[in-house]
Amino acid sequence: MRLRGYRGSDADLLAGPWLPGELLGLPLADWPPLAAPTTVPPPADPGQELCIAPGLGFVRYTELDWVHRRARVEIGLHGVDGLDVLLKTVVAHGFLTLNLSRIHGWVTPLVDPPIGLLADVGFQREAVLPEATWLDGRPIDREIWGVVRND
Amino acid sequence: MTTTETPRWSSRPYSDADRDAVLALYTEPDFYFRTGDPDTRPEWEILELIDEDTHVLLADGEVVGLYAVESEANNACHYSMQLRLRASAPPAWWQSAFGELLRANTWRREVVRLALRFDEFDYRGLAFARSAGLREEGTLGAVTVHEGRRHGYVSFARIWEPIS
Numbered sequence: 326m327r328l329r330g331y332r333g334s335d336a337d338l339l340a341g342p343w344l345p346g347e348l349l350g351l352p353l354a355d356w357p358p359l360a361a362p363t364t365v366p367p368p369a370d371p372g373q374e375l376c377i378a379p380g381l382g383f384v385r386y387t388e389l390d391w392v393h394r395r396a397r398v399e400i401g402l403h404g405v406d407g408l409d410v411l412l413k414t415v416v417a418h419g420f421l422t423l424n425l426s427r428i429h430g431w432v433t434p435l436v437d438p439p440i441g442l443l444a445d446v447g448f449q450r451e452a453v454l455p456e457a458t459w460l461d462g463r464p465i466d467r468e469i470w471g472v473v474r475n476d
Numbered sequence: 477m478t479t480t481e482t483p484r485w486s487s488r489p490y491s492d493a494d495r496d497a498v499l500a501l502y503t504e505p506d507f508y509f510r511t512g513d514p515d516t517r518p519e520w521e522i523l524e525l526i527d528e529d530t531h532v533l534l535a536d537g538e539v540v541g542l543y544a545v546e547s548e549a550n551n552a553c554h555y556s557m558q559l560r561l562r563a564s565a566p567p568a569w570w571q572s573a574f575g576e577l578l579r580a581n582t583w584r585r586e587v588v589r590l591a592l593r594f595d596e597f598d599y600r601g602l603a604f605a606r607s608a609g610l611r612e613e614g615t616l617g618a619v620t621v622h623e624g625r626r627h628g629y630v631s632f633a634r635i636w637e638p639i640s
Contacts, residue, residue, distance in 0.1 A: 327516075329515050330515060330516050330517040331518035331519060332519045367518075367520075368518040369520050376516055376518075421623050421624035422513055422516060422624075424621040
């Protein structure tokens with residue numbers, strides 16, 4: 326798999342029923358039908374790197390620090406097939422194409438993400454953020470997962 | 477026409493009418509026109525790479541590449557050229573297009589130095605430059621990162637004897 330650059334025709338891929346900012350944003354089955362979907366803006370400046378995973382969704386490297394070569398990554402997917410390949414591609418793109426040395430993201434344990442797949446590509450749990458976001462009528466914890474190049 | 481035959485070349489300054497054709501060029505992972513990572517660049521960034529000096533290059537009426545010629549010094553007849561053809565263009569097309577661009581750019585002005593440079597990982601660009609009789613002037617090392625490795629760029633030039 327290879328990520329490709331964003332085009333205006335990809336706009337529909339930027340909204341969906343996943344948690345904002347989630348490292349591995351998968352569609353939540355019980356998303357209320359009248360709740361607004363999560364959206365990210367189309368890329369328009371060097372402060373973010375948003376790529377398209379063909380047939381799956383978007384991968385967004387944001388909070389980019391080009392000097393210290395690190396970024397937070399968030400992914401929004403419309404399907405769940407090929408997650409292992411996608412995650413390998415996300416790490417490889419961050420390290421080899423963007424030349425980053427650290428990638429991190431937010432993981433929300435309550436939505437039962439496939440953390441084994443994150444671990445398989447080198448991500449490690451680094452911290453717990455108590456009551457860091459809101460879901461289903463209550464504050465919930467989030468975690469920071471990160472991977473460092475040459476780790 | 478097979479791709480080994482020399483096409484009829486034409487060009488025009490980039491305009492919005494060429495947008496889709498140019499975006500299609502940048503879907504090729506080695507369309508290195510002002511970027512080392514063409515196929516991962518978003519639309520806005522590609523459009524920022526295309527400035528008023530950029531021309532689309534057409535072979536038999538079809539957009540097959542981009543070029544730009546810029547003045548490097550007002551009074552020294554020193555210019556630089558950036559040239560890129562799509563991956564399916566054979567080496568003969570590069571030579572043919574370059575020859576026509578040389579002819580066009582020296583048609584009504586004196587050119588003493590024409591400089592081109594290609595990244596070390598740009599095998600097609602380097603092969604063209606080395607087969608075009610350009611003077612290879614050296615490599616500026618470690619200026620970019622491509623697919624996890626650092627690379628330099630290689631400078632080439634053609635120099636004409638000044639008229640005065």
